[in-house]
Amino acid sequence: xKLSIVIMVFITGSILSGDKFDQLLKxxxxxxxxxxxxxxxxxxxxxxxKLYINALVLNLRNRNEESNELVSVLLDKYKGSFHDxxxxxxxxxxxxxxxxxxxxKDAVICTETIINNxxxxxxxxxxxxxxxxxxxxxxxxxxxxxxxEITGDSRIKVSRYMAGLINIPVKxxxxxxxxIFDTGxxxxxxxxxxxxxxxxxxxPGKIQVGSVTGTMITSQLAYAPLFxxxxxxxxNVLFLVMPDExxxxxxxxxxxxxxxxxxxxxxxxxxxIKEKEIFVPKQKTTTGLxxxxxxxxxxVIEVVDGKDSLAFTFDTGAKRTLxxxxxxxxxxxxxxxxxxxEEIEFGGAGGTVKVKGFKLDNKLFKVGSSKFKLxxxxxxxxxxxxxxxxxxxNLGQDYMGEFGEMILNFEDMYVDFRK
Numbered sequence: 001x002k003l004s005i006v007i008m009v010f011i012t013g014s015i016l017s018g019d020k021f022d023q024l025l026k027x028x029x030x031x032x033x034x035x036x037x038x039x040x041x042x043x044x045x046x047x048x049x050k051l052y053i054n055a056l057v058l059n060l061r062n063r064n065e066e067s068n069e070l071v072s073v074l075l076d077k078y079k080g081s082f083h084d085x086x087x088x089x090x091x092x093x094x095x096x097x098x099x100x101x102x103x104x105k106d107a108v109i110c111t112e113t114i115i116n117n118x119x120x121x122x123x124x125x126x127x128x129x130x131x132x133x134x135x136x137x138x139x140x141x142x143x144x145x146x147x148x149e150i151t152g153d154s155r156i157k158v159s160r161y162m163a164g165l166i167n168i169p170v171k172x173x174x175x176x177x178x179x180i181f182d183t184g185x186x187x188x189x190x191x192x193x194x195x196x197x198x199x200x201x202x203x204p205g206k207i208q209v210g211s212v213t214g215t216m217i218t219s220q221l222a223y224a225p226l227f228x229x230x231x232x233x234x235x236n237v238l239f240l241v242m243p244d245e246x247x248x249x250x251x252x253x254x255x256x257x258x259x260x261x262x263x264x265x266x267x268x269x270x271x272x273i274k275e276k277e278i279f280v281p282k283q284k285t286t287t288g289l290x291x292x293x294x295x296x297x298x299x300v301i302e303v304v305d306g307k308d309s310l311a312f313t314f315d316t317g318a319k320r321t322l323x324x325x326x327x328x329x330x331x332x333x334x335x336x337x338x339x340x341x342e343e344i345e346f347g348g349a350g351g352t353v354k355v356k357g358f359k360l361d362n363k364l365f366k367v368g369s370s371k372f373k374l375x376x377x378x379x380x381x382x383x384x385x386x387x388x389x390x391x392x393x394n395l396g397q398d399y400m401g402e403f404g405e406m407i408l409n410f411e412d413m414y415v416d417f418r419k
Contacts (some may be wrong), residue, residue, distance in 0.1 A: 020044040023088075024053050030326075031390035033060055034302045034309045048078040052086070055093060060293040060300075061413055062266070065095035071097070088118040096296045099137070102145040102236070102263075107137040126235070132208050136339060139203040139221045147235045148267045154230025154280040158273075161254065164319050164397060168260065168278060171228040173199030176255055181278065183408070184394070185261030186297040186313030188239050194257045195222055195241045198218035202241070209240060217246045219281055229260070229268075230280060237264060266410040273316070273406045285407075289368050289414035299408075301415045303395060304366035310392040314415070318396035323360070323379040327392045335379070344378045355382045365399065372402045 020041070027036040037060075040053060051070050058067035071094045079087055095110035111134045122130060159167045159178060167178040175198050179190075190200065200222035208216040220241045227234040239258075247256040265271065272279040291302040293311070303312040310327070328335060333359055344357035358379040364371060400406050403417035 014135050021053070023209065028056055029390070031295070031300075031311050031392075032298060033295070033311045034291075035226065036355075038309070048081045051078065052082070052090075054088070059093050059097055062294045062410055064100045068094055068097045068101075072242065072384045084118060085121055088114055088121055091118070095137075099297070100263075100266075100294070102143075104137045104140040105145060108134065108141050111137055113162045118214050128208075134212055135205050135207050136221065137343070138337050139205040139207075140223070140238055143203070143223055143238065144236045146234065146238065146263065146267070148235075148237075149233045150231060150268075150280070150282055151233070152231045153282050154232055156230045156278040156280070158276050158278055166316050167277075168229065169399055171258065172224050172260070173197065175199075177258050179258035180256060180257050181265070181273075182316055183262055183265055183299050184313065184318060185259045188237060188261040189212075189245045189256075189259040190222070190241055191244045191255075191257055192241060193244055196241070198224065198225055200239060200241070209242065215241060219243070227264075229264075231270065231280075231282075232280065234264060234267070261297060262294075265298075265408075266294070269409065269411045271408045273400075273408070274404060284409065284411055287409070287414050289416060289418065290412075292409070292413040292415045293366055294410075296387070301367060301395065302390070303393070305363070311390075312393045312395045314395040314400075315392055316397070316400070318394055319399045321365075321374055321393060321396040323377055323393040324391055325380050325383045326390050328358075328379055328381050330392070341381060344380060355384055355386065357381045363391070365395075367395070367399070368414065368416035370403060374398060 024036055024040060027033070027039065036053075036056060039055065045053065051074050053068050055070040055074060058064075058070065065298070071090050074082075074090055075087075082090075091110045091113050095114075096105045098104070098106035098110065101123050115130055115134065119127060119130075150272060158181075161167060166181040168181050169176060170179045175194075177194065177198075190198070195202070201224075203221040203223065205217050205221070207221065209219045222241050223236040224239065224241050225235065227237040244255075250254075268280050270281055272281070272282045293300040295311075298313055300311050301314045303310045308330075339357060339358040339360060341356055343354050345354045345360075358381065360377045361375045362373060362380050363375075363377055364373045400417070403419055405418040407414075407416045407418070409415075
């Protein structure tokens with residue numbers, strides 16, 4: 001069962017400058033990120049355009065400080081060269097960089113700049129998202145930056161509950177509990193009961209969190225002064241605190257107490273996920289794959305489908321791979337010819353939803369050095385969440401589970417699978 005935490009949505013500019021620049025911005029807008037990187041050629045861009053694309057690419061590659069340095073140069077020297085939609089995207093990029101560096105005070109400044117100067121470029125939903133985001137950053141702006149101390153290798157025992165999700169032991173506030181390990185969660189999450197048990201420090205303000213059904217769940221923010229996983233000690237970890245009932249499923253048969261999300265996971269730097277263990281080495285390994293990106297607060301991997309290189313989200317909290325409407329649009333003629341449209345049902349926090357779609361079979365996907373043929377994949381013919389507009393799919397445990405080990409490295413930015 002997939003828990004979907006949707007915090008905000010960003011738009012990219014539609015008014016572009018040069019031909020090559022236009023093409024690269026379109027690839028970025030369509031989330032064809034790996035083609036953006038592959039087709040990036042500095043020689044065809046002017047100085048401002050080079051800096052602009054570099055700032056976007058560095059953000060995707062999780063090199064947030066370097067990206068922000070370029071954004072500052074662009075806003076200082078080249079701001080007048082770009083249309084407002086592109087200037088707004090620079091502030092969005094700076095805001096995402098700042099949040100990923102846990103500098104919420106700078107995120108407040110960027111978000112306020114967008115609201116005060118570029119609000120007219122947003123539609124009504126995006127305006128609500130931006131205002132809601134400002135509440136989050138304002139609540140956390142005095143929080144010290146999250147940090148981690150890794151004292152040695154960590155071998156963390158994994159358990160799997162009825163939904164097949166990865167659960168790992170954590171310590172906080174004198175309490176030990178199993179939390180879900182979920183790369184698809186934009187933030188770490190805890191329910192009201194465990195926020196009290198673990199002595200999390202509540203922050204002011206209420207926020208609205210979007211669910212997979214589109215309903216909004218009123219939540220709060222809190223932080224853990226100290227949060228331990230294996231040999232790792234995290235300080236100042238920000239949590240979404242959600243009502244108990246929003247994390248209860250199947251009539252209460254399955255209850256989620258807490259979730260470890262991407263802001264904690266990516267700071268582990270390298271994670272080896274096996275059936276019964278997560279191994280986090282103190283000494284990291286390197287490879288030339290480079291098939292992992294971070295889009296704001298969402299991890300993205302390169303999935304090769306035939307000769308096509310596609311940007312997928314990937315999610316240790318998703319039981320099965322799911323293909324989005326962008327995949328249908330890209331392959332519409334072939335899918336309409338070979339498959340019959342039917343009703344697809346899926347769920348997450350807030351309930352379940354049904355949309356039109358297809359069930360595909362014999363899909364051979366390649367990730368890193370691995371490949372596997374998936375059967376009975378759900379393909380959605382309709383857009384169901386704003387951040388799914390252009391991603392081609394979400395890779396789930398049906399692919400991951402076919403391999404003995406999955407390696408995530410947020411330092412050299414790669415994902416690989418081993419038998």
